[in-house]
Amino acid sequence: MTDNTAVAVPFMEVNPELCKGCQLCIGVCPKSVIAISQKLNSASYHPAYYTGQDCTGCGLCFYACPEPGAIRVIKP
Amino acid sequence: MKVFEKSPSFYQVFERKSGPAKEATHYCPGCGHGNAHKMIAEALEDLELTSKTVFISPVGCSVFAYYYFDCGNIQAAHGRAPAVATGVKRANPDSIVISYQGDGDLAAIGTAETIHAANRGENITVFFVNNAIYGMTGGQMAPTTMIGQRSATTPLGRVAGVHGNPIRMCEMLATLPAPTYIERVCIGDSKQIMKARKAVRKALQIQAEGKGYSFVEIVSPCPTGWKMDPVTARDWMTEEMLKVFPLGVYRDESGNREEGDWHRHYEGFDPAKVNPYLDRLKTSMTESEPVALKQDLNCKFAGFGGQGILTLGLFLSQIGMRAGQQVSWFPAYGPEMRGGTANCSVNLSSRRIGSPLVDEPNVLVVMNQPSLDAFEDSVVDGGTIIIDTTIVEGKPDGKRLNAVMIPATEIADQVGTPKIANVVVLGALAAATDAFTPEFCMETLRSVIKKKSLIEMNMEAFRKGYDFVKNS
Ligand SMILES: Cc1ncc(C[n+]2csc(CCOP(=O)(O)OP(=O)(O)O)c2C)c(N)n1
Ligand code: SF4
Ligand code: SF4
Ligand code: SF4
Numbered sequence: 001m002t003d004n005t006a007v008a009v010p011f012m013e014v015n016p017e018l019c020k021g022c023q024l025c026i027g028v029c030p031k032s033v034i035a036i037s038q039k040l041n042s043a044s045y046h047p048a049y050y051t052g053q054d055c056t057g058c059g060l061c062f063y064a065c066p067e068p069g070a071i072r073v074i075k076p
Numbered sequence: 077m078k079v080f081e082k083s084p085s086f087y088q089v090f091e092r093k094s095g096p097a098k099e100a101t102h103y104c105p106g107c108g109h110g111n112a113h114k115m116i117a118e119a120l121e122d123l124e125l126t127s128k129t130v131f132i133s134p135v136g137c138s139v140f141a142y143y144y145f146d147c148g149n150i151q152a153a154h155g156r157a158p159a160v161a162t163g164v165k166r167a168n169p170d171s172i173v174i175s176y177q178g179d180g181d182l183a184a185i186g187t188a189e190t191i192h193a194a195n196r197g198e199n200i201t202v203f204f205v206n207n208a209i210y211g212m213t214g215g216q217m218a219p220t221t222m223i224g225q226r227s228a229t230t231p232l233g234r235v236a237g238v239h240g241n242p243i244r245m246c247e248m249l250a251t252l253p254a255p256t257y258i259e260r261v262c263i264g265d266s267k268q269i270m271k272a273r274k275a276v277r278k279a280l281q282i283q284a285e286g287k288g289y290s291f292v293e294i295v296s297p298c299p300t301g302w303k304m305d306p307v308t309a310r311d312w313m314t315e316e317m318l319k320v321f322p323l324g325v326y327r328d329e330s331g332n333r334e335e336g337d338w339h340r341h342y343e344g345f346d347p348a349k350v351n352p353y354l355d356r357l358k359t360s361m362t363e364s365e366p367v368a369l370k371q372d373l374n375c376k377f378a379g380f381g382g383q384g385i386l387t388l389g390l391f392l393s394q395i396g397m398r399a400g401q402q403v404s405w406f407p408a409y410g411p412e413m414r415g416g417t418a419n420c421s422v423n424l425s426s427r428r429i430g431s432p433l434v435d436e437p438n439v440l441v442v443m444n445q446p447s448l449d450a451f452e453d454s455v456v457d458g459g460t461i462i463i464d465t466t467i468v469e470g471k472p473d474g475k476r477l478n479a480v481m482i483p484a485t486e487i488a489d490q491v492g493t494p495k496i497a498n499v500v501v502l503g504a505l506a507a508a509t510d511a512f513t514p515e516f517c518m519e520t521l522r523s524v525i526k527k528k529s530l531i532e533m534n535m536e537a538f539r540k541g542y543d544f545v546k547n548s
Binding site: 024028042059063065067069070072073076 | 078086096097099106117144269273310
C-alpha cells in the first residue's frame with residue numbers, strides 16, 4: 001500500500017488479491033480511470049486497477065465496491 | 077486529506093473465516109451484502125458506537141457477518157434476530173443492537189418476530205437486505221420475489237394467483253404506531269448509495285439517542301441467485317425492483333420522540349429477582365461439597381445419533397457442576413449430522429471457561445468408526461481415548477494415547493438394553509481419569525435420571541463400566 005503522506009494528487013488503488021472483478025467500480029467512476037486486468041488473481045478473478053491518471057478522489061468507486069478492503073482512495 | 081478505506085469497525089483479518097483468503101469476504105462478486113456491511117461499519121465508526129454494538133447475524137448468506145464486524149456478535153436462529161435483539165437490548169440498554177436480516181429471514185420465517193418487535197417499538201435497528209430471493213440455499217422464491225421473476229421454486233416465474241404478491245415490509249410496518257423511523261433505500265448507483273449511507277447512519281443515531289425502533293430496507297442485488305453478472309444485476313434492480321419497492325421515507329417520528337423515551341429496561345431483569353424462579357426449576361440435585369479436580373477435563377464424545385452421546389455429555393456436566401466445577405457442554409451439528417453422527421464437547425475446569433469448543437481433547441470417547449478417524453489425531457499426547465469395541469473395529473495409537481478398549485454396547489445389552497452404553501462409558505471414563513469417585517458419580521446420576529424405574533439399571537451399567545476398566 002502507498003504511504004498516505006507522500007501523495008500530492010488524488011489516486012485510487014485496488015488490492016488485486018481482494019478484488020472479485022465485479023466491475024462495479026468501473027461503472028461509477030466519473031473519470032473512467034479504472035480498468036480490468038488481463039491477469040488473474042489467486043481466487044481466479046480479473047482484478048480492477050487504476051489506470052494511473054486523473055482520479056479526483058471522489059470516493060464513488062470505494063462506495064460502489066462490495067469488498068471492504070479492495071479499494072482505497074486518497075484525496076490529499 | 078480524505079482517505080476512503082476499510083473501516084476499523086471491521087476486523088483487519090477475518091480470522092474466523094475458514095480457507096486461505098482471510099481478508100476477503102465470503103460473498104459472491106457484486107453481492108449487495110458487502111455494500112451494506114461497509115455502510116454499517118462506516119456509520120458505527122463515525123458515530124463512535126462500534127465498541128458498544130452487538131450485531132445479530134441472521135440465517136442466510138450473511139450468517140457469517142460475525143467474521144467481519146469487530147464488535148459483539150450473536151448468530152440467531154432463522155428469523156429470530158429481532159427476538160434475540162430484544163433480549164440483548166433490554167438486558168443491556170446502553171448497547172447498540174443491530175438485527176441484520178435477509179428477506180427470507182425477515183419476511184418469511186421471521187415475519188412474526190419482525191412485526192412484533194416493530195409493534196413494541198423496541199429500541200433496536202433492523203437492517204433488511206431485500207434481494208428478492210433466498211441466496212444462501214440456491215435461489216428459491218422469497219416473499220419479496222417479483223411477479224414473473226424466475227427462481228429455483230418458480231421456474232416459470234412468480235405468479236400472483238399461485239404464489240402471492242411480493243410483500244412490502246416498509247409499507248406494512250409503517251401502519252404500526254410504534255416505529256420511529258422506516259426508510260427504503262437502494263444501492264444501484266452512486267446517488268442511491270449516498271442516500272443509503274445517510275439512512276443507515278440516521279437509524280443508528282436514533283437508537284443511540286434512545287428514540288426507538290428504526291428499520292432500513294436496502295434493496296440489494298444477488299447476482300448469483302438472479303443468474304446475472306454484477307453490473308446487469310444492479311441495472312435490473314434499479315429498473316425493475318424499484319417499481320415494486322419504491323424508495324423513500326415511510327415514517328419518521330424522530331423529531332417527535334424524546335431522547336430516552338423508548339429505553340426499555342425492566343426491573344424484572346434484576347438477577348436477584350429472577351433467580352428464585354430459576355431455583356424452583358432446578359432438579360432436586362443432592363447438595364455436595366466441592367471436589368477438587370486433578371486436571372481440567374476437555375472432552376469430546378462422538379458417535380452415531382441415538383447412542384446417547386449428547387446425554388453422556390450432560391451427565392458428565394451434571395457431575396462436574398455438583399462437584400463445584402465450571403462446566404460447559406456444547407453439542408455440534410455439523411453437516412455430518414445428515415450422515416447421522418453426533419458429537420459434543422464438555423469442559424470441566426476449576427477456572428472460568430473461555431470457549432465451550434474442545435479442539436484438542438484430553439479425553440475422547442469414540443462410539444463409531446468415523447469418529448475414530450475424525451478425532452483420534454486431535455487428542456493431546458498422553459490423553460485418554462475410550463473406544464466402544466462392540467462397534468469400532470479400528471485401534472488407536474496405544475503408544476501416544478492411554479487407550480481404553482471396552483465393549484460398552486455389549487455390556488449394556490447384558491445389563492438390559494444397548495441404549496445405556498453411554499452410562500457404561502461414563503463408568504469407564506470415571507475409572508480411566510480418576511476424576512471422581514464412582515459413588516459420587518452414581519449419586520449424581522440418581523438425582524438427574526428422570527425415570528426412576530431406570531435408575532438401578534443405570535447404576536449397574538455405570539458400575540460394570542467402572543469395574544471393567546479397573547480390573548483390566
Ligand atoms: C429453521 C430453518 N429453516 C430453513 C433453513 C434454510 N435456509 C437457510 S438460508 C435460507 C433463506 C435465506 O434467504 P434470505 O434471508 O433472503 O438471505 P440471503 O441468503 O438471500 O441473504 C433458508 C430458508 C434454515 N437454515 N433454518
Ligand atoms: S475516486 Fe472517483 S475518480 Fe477516482 S477512481 Fe474512484 S470513482 Fe474514479
Ligand atoms: S468494485 Fe471492488 S471488487 Fe468489484 S471490480 Fe471494483 S475493486 Fe474489484
Ligand atoms: S448468493 Fe446472492 S446473497 Fe448470497 S453471497 Fe451470493 S450474491 Fe450474495
